[in-house]
Structure formats: structure tokens, C-alpha cells
Amino acid sequence: MENILTINNLTKKFGYLTAVKDLSFTINKGNVYGILGPNGSGKSTTLGIVLNVVNKTSGDFHWFDGAINTHEALKKVGAIIERPNFYPYMSAEQNLKLVCKIKGVSEDKIIEKLEVVGLLDRKDSKFKTYSLGMKQRLAIASALLNDPEILILDEPTNGLDPQGIHQIRQIIKEIASQGTTILLASHLLDEVEKVCSHVVVLRKGEKLYSGRVDEMISSHGFFELKSEHSADMIAFLESDARFGKVKTEGDLITAFLNEPFSAQEFNQLMFDNNIVLSHLVKRKESLEEQFLQLTDNLN
Amino acid sequence: MIRLIQLELQKLWLNRTSRVLIFISFILPFTVLVLSSIKINFFGFFTLELGELGIFNFPIIWHITTFFASYFKFFFAIVVVSMIGNEYSNKTLKQNLIDGLSKKEFILSKFYTIVFFSLAATILIGTATFLIGLYYSSYTEASIIIREVEFLLAYFVKLVGFFSLCLFFGMLVKRSAFALAFLVVLYIFEWLFFWGAYEAFGNSDDAFAVKNFLPLESMYKLIDQPIQRIVMTKFPEKTELVYDYAVHWYEIAVVLGWTALFIFLSYRLLKKRDL
Known part of the structure; x- marks a missing residue:
């Protein structure tokens, strides 16, 4: 598969503080990646380094198999870092024209991209008159101007109202559906879960996991159960080796699986043991639960 | 580059x-030049015509216009520091x-713009000076006209050098107002340096010789003040007024050296x- 970005043993120190520690991962074409991590885990620093605005301490990275230097590569990348940064005294269209000149692409995509983010009717308004949501959408339009090979988004919904968050997510999903590689840094797990196929999990600058979202922890999921005969059921579950931990919250019993087990088989088994279920749901851990589990394991 | x-x-x-400031930095020296060249009648009491003083004669006109026009560089200096400051604050x-x-x-891109504006200012002042000179000068032979055009070159180098210094200060402190304050600090520092050198050498000539290598002084020295020269032409017998006002290659070299250093340091x- 075609490599877009390769990072090898990247380290960044700010004085005594190590913001990124010996980080390595690869971004392949066509996937949607999430970089997950709590605040201050080194997400933005990592992106800053590969985007040429933060100097690395050691290690290396290369874009597109190292065929071109970083600033040339960035012309094929679309990126938004934290806050939308534009010239406040220029209109949306003038700002985008400037970006076109920097990237060396023609200006005829401006109208099309403003349309995508729904700002076409405000194209002549000065940037300083925009709301935060509009600014963020303009930033996305700007990042799309060169039809980038990869779109990098750092906390794209930070500080937005619910409508704004929804609009941005909608735009991201549309772009992802067209096959553009996306790298999304966020601490909002449901956001990553909704759009990403792969994740890199960081904590205190160290990589905890990188790979597919659904393989993040080796888990076979769990059953959520309710029954009139809960005491019998708990006793049964605890004696069966196919089940690990059994948790009781009120009348809801959660049983974690040690090996694959379908809900249908389980229901049959219970019935054969004279335990009638009133509630049965088989679930996998949400990304949030997986993430907390992953970060807790190391505490 | 384009x-x-x-x-x-x-x-x-x-x-x-910045549009207003650029406009001012181009139009103001031009206006002052044109105004000073016309005959001003003070309500019939007396008429002031600077042309009569002979200051619009070739070749001294090159010296005078470039010297006074260079004071208007401060307007564009504000543009230079704010074009860095704004990039940081936005x-x-x-x-x-x-x-x-x-x-x-x-x-x-910043440096090219500085060169571009310095060149435009030089061409504008050069053209205006040439036209006013043609109109007023007592001598209009080609050989006299082109004598001392090196003041234009000095003017150009002076502008580029000064704006490069502003660019460097802008990069250093990231804020326009502080960068301008730094210019004042540097000015004071150069006089302190002069004072130190004076204490060390015991005479002001040697102390000036050292100060001439400092950034602001070296730029100022490119075009010496022309007042003394005007007086000199009026009183040719007073030999103690004679001074060296010419543009020397080493003066240009020093300023170009500073320019290169400031741009390099900004990049670093x-x-x-x-x-």
C-alpha cells in the first residue's frame, strides 16, 4: 500500500519536558486515521513537527516515501491546526486566493470549495466578521483547495456549538467517502469512532496503540443481561470458563466473554438451564471504554 | 520570486x-519636494524661493533630495515591522x-518586497529630482547631470539596509511596537558605544570612525548631511567647512554587510x- 507519511522514532523535547517520545507510525493511502489522546499527550506537537512548524529534537519523518522535501509535500496536504488562522482584513475569497498562490494551484476551485462548506454567499465578507463555526468551515475549504492527498484536522470541532459540530462532521464524512486519506486528532472519542478506521493512541507523548479501531483491544465483547433468576444466572456465569468478569449494576448483569460466543447460543444455553432472560444484548466495548481500559492498564 | x-x-x-502608510511614504516626500521647488509668496511680505539658493542645481540636488527624502523611510519602516508583527499575532x-x-x-518574500519598495522609492525620487533639476538647474549639461547620481544608489542601499534592520527586529520581538522601540534602543546604544569609544581613544574622530561601523550610523553615513555643503558653496573661502560628503564604496559595503547579516539572522x- 502507498505510504503517505512515515514517522520513525520521533522525539520532541521542550526543555525538560518530553512532549513526544520515540514515536513511530505510518499513514497509508485511503484510510481514515485518528490520533487519540488526552490533552497534552503530544498530538498537536506531532502534527506540528510533520507540518514544518515545530522543530524535532531527534528521529525523522518523510512524506510520500521521501521523494520530495517537506514544504513541497505540504502543497499536497491540507491541514487545519487548532484555530483557523487567516488575515482578518481580507474577505474569504481573498484569503483563499492567497492560499492558492502559496500552494501554487489555480484559483478556479475557490468557488467550488466554498460551496462544499456552505460559505459561498458570504465569500465577500471580511474574515473578522465570521463566527467561529464559519471560520472553521473556511479553514476546511482552504485545506481542500489543492484536492489534497491527505487532510489533517487537529481538533476540528473544538469550541463549536452543536450545529457547528454537526456541520463539520458531516463535511468530514463526505470528504472521507470520496476516498481522501484523513488524519484526525481529537480527544473526543465518539468523534473518532464515528469516522475513523484506524487509530494511534498517545499518552504523555508515547504511543500506546496503533492499528485498526476494532482490534484495539483483544476483546470478544460482553453480554448485558436481565433475568428474574439473577442469582442462579450469576452462579452459572461465574462457574463457566467462557466468561471472565461478571459485573452487577442494579438488576443489570454484565458478563465479559473470554472467547467468541453468539447471543443465540447463549440464549439457548440459559433456557436449557431453566434461566429465562428478560433482556439480552451483545455488545463490544465502545472506543471510549477501550481507550480508558488501554490508558488505565498502564497506570 | 514574482x-x-x-x-x-x-x-x-x-x-x-499599511496601504495608507505606503501611500504616505511615497507621496509625502514627493509633495515636499515639489512644494519646496515652487515659489512661495508670504502674503506679499517676502517671497521664499529655495531654488534661488542654488540647492536645485546639478549635481548638489541629488545629494539634497536623497538626504531629506530618506527621513520619510520611517513610514515604511512601520509597514515593515507590522507586516511581521501581524503575521505573528494573526x-x-x-x-x-x-x-x-x-x-x-x-x-x-518579505525581503523581496523591501527591495521592491526601496527600488520604487528610488526611481520616484530619482525621476522627480531629475525633472526639478532640469527646470531649475543653472547647468544642464549631461556630464554635470549624471555627476553624483551615486547618491541615488546610496539612497537605495540605505533604504534596503534600514528596512532589513526593521525586519530583523520584527522577527526578534514579534510585536510591531516593541520592534520600533528597539530601533530607539539601538540608537541610544550606538551613542553609548560612541561615548565608550571616546573614553577609550580620547578623541572624537577615532570614536566616530568606530561608530561608523554600527548599523544605524553606517546607514546615516551613506548620505552625509548636505547643509554644510550648501554653506560651503556660499563661502568657498572658509576652508574649515570642507568635509568629505562623497559616497564611498566601503560605506556601501558596510551597509550591505549589515543587510545580509540581518536577513540571515531573521532566517536563522x-x-x-x-x-
Whole structure:
């Protein structure tokens, strides 16, 4: 598969503080990646380094198999870092024209991209008159101007109202559906879960996991159960080796699986043991639960 | 190169403050020059015509216009420091780099713009001086006209050098107002240096010789004050007034050296900095 970005043993120190520690991962074409991590885990620093605005301490990275230097590569990348940064005294269209000149692409995509983010009717308004949501959408339009090979988004919904968050997510999903590689840094797990196929999990600058979202922890999921005969059921579950931990919250019993087990088989088994279920749901851990589990394991 | 100048011109031209300042820095010296060249009648009491003093004669006119026009460089200096300060305060410097401008290109786009404006100012002053000279000068032979045009070159180098210094201060402190304050600090520092040198050498000539190598003084020295020269032409018998007002190659070399250093340091500063 075609490599877009390769990072090898990247380290960044700010004085005594190590913001990124010996980080390595690869971004392949066509996937949607999430970089997950709590605040201050080194997400933005990592992106800053590969985007040429933060100097690395050691290690290396290369874009597109190292065929071109970083600033040339960035012309094929679309990126938004934290806050939308534009010239406040220029209109949306003038700002985008400037970006076109920097990237060396023609200006005829401006109208099309403003349309995508729904700002076409405000194209002549000065940037300083925009709301935060509009600014963020303009930033996305700007990042799309060169039809980038990869779109990098750092906390794209930070500080937005619910409508704004929804609009941005909608735009991201549309772009992802067209096959553009996306790298999304966020601490909002449901956001990553909704759009990403792969994740890199960081904590205190160290990589905890990188790979597919659904393989993040080796888990076979769990059953959520309710029954009139809960005491019998708990006793049964605890004696069966196919089940690990059994948790009781009120009348809801959660049983974690040690090996694959379908809900249908389980229901049959219970019935054969004279335990009638009133509630049965088989679930996998949400990304949030997986993430907390992953970060807790190391505490 | 054209692309980098275009980029910077768009940034400057669409900003009303810098547009006004650029306008002033071009129009004001031009207006002063034209106004001073016309005959002013003070309500019939007396008439003032600077032309009669002989200051619009070739070749001294080159010296006079470039000397006085260079004071208007402060307007464009504000533009230079604010074009750096704004990039930092709007965080557009970061965005420019992310969009694919290299740090080198960023500095070059500022430097090219400085050269572009200095060149435009030089051409404008050169043309105006030439026309006013043709009109007033007692001597209009080609050989006399082109004598001392090197003041134009000195004017150009002086502008480029001074704006490069402003660019460096802008990069250093990231804020326009502080950068301008730094210019004042440097001015005071150069006089302190002079004072130190005076204490060490015991005479002001040697102390000036040292001070002439410092940035602001070396730029000032490119075009010496012409007042003494005007007086000199009026009283040719007073030999104690004679001084060296010519533009020397080594004076230009010193300023070019500073220019190169300031641009290089600006680049180094940006390269080392985490944004």
C-alpha cells in the first residue's frame, strides 16, 4: 500500500519536558486515521513537527516515501491546526486566493470549495466578521483547495456549538467517502469512532496503540443481561470458563466473554438451564471504554 | 520570486493601515519636494524661493533630495515591522508554513518586497529630482547631470539596509511596537558605544570612525548631511567647512554587510523557532 507519511522514532523535547517520545507510525493511502489522546499527550506537537512548524529534537519523518522535501509535500496536504488562522482584513475569497498562490494551484476551485462548506454567499465578507463555526468551515475549504492527498484536522470541532459540530462532521464524512486519506486528532472519542478506521493512541507523548479501531483491544465483547433468576444466572456465569468478569449494576448483569460466543447460543444455553432472560444484548466495548481500559492498564 | 512578491503585496495592499502608510511614504516626500521647488509668496511680505539658493542645481540636488527624502523611510519602516508583527499575532505565519511556504521563502518574500519598495522609492525620487533639476538647474549639461547620481544608489542601499534592520527586529520581538522601540534602543546604544569609544581613544574622530561601523550610523553615513555643503558653496573661502560628503564604496559595503547579516539572522531565528 502507498505510504503517505512515515514517522520513525520521533522525539520532541521542550526543555525538560518530553512532549513526544520515540514515536513511530505510518499513514497509508485511503484510510481514515485518528490520533487519540488526552490533552497534552503530544498530538498537536506531532502534527506540528510533520507540518514544518515545530522543530524535532531527534528521529525523522518523510512524506510520500521521501521523494520530495517537506514544504513541497505540504502543497499536497491540507491541514487545519487548532484555530483557523487567516488575515482578518481580507474577505474569504481573498484569503483563499492567497492560499492558492502559496500552494501554487489555480484559483478556479475557490468557488467550488466554498460551496462544499456552505460559505459561498458570504465569500465577500471580511474574515473578522465570521463566527467561529464559519471560520472553521473556511479553514476546511482552504485545506481542500489543492484536492489534497491527505487532510489533517487537529481538533476540528473544538469550541463549536452543536450545529457547528454537526456541520463539520458531516463535511468530514463526505470528504472521507470520496476516498481522501484523513488524519484526525481529537480527544473526543465518539468523534473518532464515528469516522475513523484506524487509530494511534498517545499518552504523555508515547504511543500506546496503533492499528485498526476494532482490534484495539483483544476483546470478544460482553453480554448485558436481565433475568428474574439473577442469582442462579450469576452462579452459572461465574462457574463457566467462557466468561471472565461478571459485573452487577442494579438488576443489570454484565458478563465479559473470554472467547467468541453468539447471543443465540447463549440464549439457548440459559433456557436449557431453566434461566429465562428478560433482556439480552451483545455488545463490544465502545472506543471510549477501550481507550480508558488501554490508558488505565498502564497506570 | 514574482510569486513571493505577489504574495506579500496582496497581504499589504488589502490592509488599509499599511496601504495608507505606503501611500504616505511615497507621496509625502514627493509633495515636499515639489512644494519646496515652487515659489512661495508670504502674503506679499517676502517671497521664499529655495531654488534661488542654488540647492536645485546639478549635481548638489541629488545629494539634497536623497538626504531629506530618506527621513520619510520611517513610514515604511512601520509597514515593515507590522507586516511581521501581524503575521505573528494573526498566526498566519504558522498557517503559511502549513500551506506549503518554506521558512526561507517566507523571509525572502518579505525581503523581496523591501527591495521592491526601496527600488520604487528610488526611481520616484530619482525621476522627480531629475525633472526639478532640469527646470531649475543653472547647468544642464549631461556630464554635470549624471555627476553624483551615486547618491541615488546610496539612497537605495540605505533604504534596503534600514528596512532589513526593521525586519530583523520584527522577527526578534514579534510585536510591531516593541520592534520600533528597539530601533530607539539601538540608537541610544550606538551613542553609548560612541561615548565608550571616546573614553577609550580620547578623541572624537577615532570614536566616530568606530561608530561608523554600527548599523544605524553606517546607514546615516551613506548620505552625509548636505547643509554644510550648501554653506560651503556660499563661502568657498572658509576652508574649515570642507568635509568629505562623497559616497564611498566601503560605506556601501558596510551597509550591505549589515543587510545580509540581518536577513540571515531573521532566517536563522525563524528556523530555530517553534511556532
